[in-house]
Amino acid sequence: MSTEITTDVVVIGAGPCGLFAAFELGLLDLKCHFIDILDRPGGQCAELYPEKPIYDIPGFPIVTGQQLTDNLMAQIAPFAPEFHFNRMVNTIEKQEDGSFRLETDADEIFHTKVVVIAAGGGSFQPKRPPVDAIEQFENKSVFYAVRKMDDFRDQDVVIVGGGDSALDWTLNLQPIVRTLTLVHRRDAFKAAPASVNKMKELVGDGKINFQLGQIAKLDGENGQINHVHLTTDAGDLSIPATRLLPFFGLTMKLGPVADWGLELNDNTIKVDTEKFETSVPGIFAIGDINWYPGKLKLILSGFHEAALMAQAAKAIVSPGERVVFQYTTSSTKLQKKLGVA
Amino acid sequence: MMIHVTDQTGQEHALEGLEGWRVMEVIRDWGLDIKAECGGAMSCATCHVYVDPAWTDAVGAPSDEEEDMLDSVGDVKSNSRLSCQILCSDALDGLKLTLAASASKDA
Numbered sequence: 378m379s380t381e382i383t384t385d386v387v388v389i390g391a392g393p394c395g396l397f398a399a400f401e402l403g404l405l406d407l408k409c410h411f412i413d414i415l416d417r418p419g420g421q422c423a424e425l426y427p428e429k430p431i432y433d434i435p436g437f438p439i440v441t442g443q444q445l446t447d448n449l450m451a452q453i454a455p456f457a458p459e460f461h462f463n464r465m466v467n468t469i470e471k472q473e474d475g476s477f478r479l480e481t482d483a484d485e486i487f488h489t490k491v492v493v494i495a496a497g498g499g500s501f502q503p504k505r506p507p508v509d510a511i512e513q514f515e516n517k518s519v520f521y522a523v524r525k526m527d528d529f530r531d532q533d534v535v536i537v538g539g540g541d542s543a544l545d546w547t548l549n550l551q552p553i554v555r556t557l558t559l560v561h562r563r564d565a566f567k568a569a570p571a572s573v574n575k576m577k578e579l580v581g582d583g584k585i586n587f588q589l590g591q592i593a594k595l596d597g598e599n600g601q602i603n604h605v606h607l608t609t610d611a612g613d614l615s616i617p618a619t620r621l622l623p624f625f626g627l628t629m630k631l632g633p634v635a636d637w638g639l640e641l642n643d644n645t646i647k648v649d650t651e652k653f654e655t656s657v658p659g660i661f662a663i664g665d666i667n668w669y670p671g672k673l674k675l676i677l678s679g680f681h682e683a684a685l686m687a688q689a690a691k692a693i694v695s696p697g698e699r700v701v702f703q704y705t706t707s708s709t710k711l712q713k714k715l716g717v718a
Numbered sequence: 719m720m721i722h723v724t725d726q727t728g729q730e731h732a733l734e735g736l737e738g739w740r741v742m743e744v745i746r747d748w749g750l751d752i753k754a755e756c757g758g759a760m761s762c763a764t765c766h767v768y769v770d771p772a773w774t775d776a777v778g779a780p781s782d783e784e785e786d787m788l789d790s791v792g793d794v795k796s797n798s799r800l801s802c803q804i805l806c807s808d809a810l811d812g813l814k815l816t817l818a819a820s821a822s823k824d825a
């Protein structure tokens with residue numbers, strides 16, 4: 378059965394711009410729920426450059442992608458937004474009363490008065506290895522994440538990659554599989570040294586195989602693989618396998634955003650510059666995903682857009698209510714909301 | 719300077735490169751099929767190219783950080799490089815390279 382959630386605002390995308398929107402919406406007493414395909418907040422900052430410094434956030438001469446995310450999370454904590462991670466928003470439908478119905482791939486339905494699309498460069502999705510017809514095996518015998526460990530019990534598993542995900546799952550799955558082969562293109566790993574040492578121990582004890590190489594081809598039928606072919610320096614190699622886990626990291630894809638009936642400009646959503654509303658009233662777009670003349674894809678721009686969007690969102694959720702503009706420095710009312718007065 | 723790029727469909731393009739620009743920027747600005755998702759910050763590997771063997775010495779070897787990033791594509795060869803890490807210069811006038819499948823916008 379699907380879960381149904383009713384709220385004032387649904388924010389699609391928990392990147393920096395979406396997160397700051399929760400602050401501006403919270404000051405106006407609007408409750409929001411976040412949906413993101415990633416398993417944590419931060420969008421590009423957390424996924425692509427958590428440790429790289431950013432130098433152009435006002436008031437922070439230097440802050441890393443992860444620190445900015447952590448600070449934004451602390452800043453919005455007083456408003457207790459709710460997060461729904463590991464889900465993709467598939468559809469948005471306008472209802473007769475002007476509200477919206479959103480559906481995720483995790484069988485949830487959201488009823489909301491306002492939708493804020495803060496989808497950045499698109500949804501993060503696993504990188505596919507460049508192997509012919511891999512799609513036919515996906516989610517049947519080729520997986521990009523382990524959702525249920527039991528799917529791997531007593532299987533012949535091939536894991537590809539040299540980062541933390543590849544190493545973690547090599548160590549976690551080894552006790553329950555029939556055979557496990559870790560494939561990586563070189564003998565150097567980006568993963569935590571402790572995991573690499575543990576993996577090497579298991580190889581030494583003959584409990585797992587390590588193979589230098591890259592996947593070239595898959596054999597199988599009806600979605601079930603039976604062999605993984607590798608290219609190695611010593612020539613081609615074929616390994617019997619019933620499960621394949623490629624861990625090549627993530628890449629951004631525009632995804633379903635393109636099908637929501639909004640006016641687009643290339644891969645971005647057209648908005649006005651007064652409210653950052655899309656061609657559908659009640660649906661706003663802020664941050665990297667929007668477009669207007671002069672748009673700069675900067676975190677700073679998304680913050681500004683969030684503030685103006687929130688004012689317009691308030692007018693939709695509480696029509697007729699007069700919003701008095703206040704500063705957080707001097708308004709005790711706002712400070713109470715933030716829990717500091 | 720000129721760069722000769724073979725795209726994923728096998729078509730060759732002669733592109734004018736500007737001194738000091740990243741090769742990735744030249745390929746992208748000429749509209750070829752390169753994703754270059756991170757804009758050159760060495761965080762995505764979606765600007766992956768194969769350098770023509772005649773040019774590998776002139777272009778040089780990838781840094782350790784670039785090697786780490788190359789782990790995130792499945793079609794690495796010994797002449798793989800991230801094109802955002804190659805700067806256009808007169809010494810590279812005539813550079814020949816091929817776009818990897820993993821650099822494609824829909825990969």
Ligand SMILES: Cc1cc2nc3c(=O)[nH]c(=O)nc-3n(C[C@H](O)[C@H](O)[C@H](O)COP(=O)(O)OP(=O)(O)OC[C@H]3O[C@@H](n4cnc5c(N)ncnc54)[C@H](O)[C@@H]3O)c2cc1C
Pocket residue numbers: 389390391392393394395396412413414415419420421422425426430431432433464465466467495496497498499500501632633634663664665666674675676677679755756757759761
């Ligand atoms: C290496 C690098 C360095 C950068 N340096 C700077 C800098 O110094 N200064 C600066 O201002 N900017 C910088 N940027 C750009 C900055 O990261 C972006 O402008 C910013 O992340 C945009 O934020 P956002 O919230 O709009 O979107 P994003 O950060 O892209 O977040 C969007 C989120 O939405 C999710 N999503 C999308 N579609 C869906 C869907 N259908 N369902 C569920 N979830 C979905 C995604 O998974 C993602 O988590 C840099 C970018 C990179 C890659």
Ligand code: FES
Pocket residue numbers: 742754755756757758759760761762763764765787800801802803
């Ligand atoms: S453009 Fe991202 S690594 Fe080169």
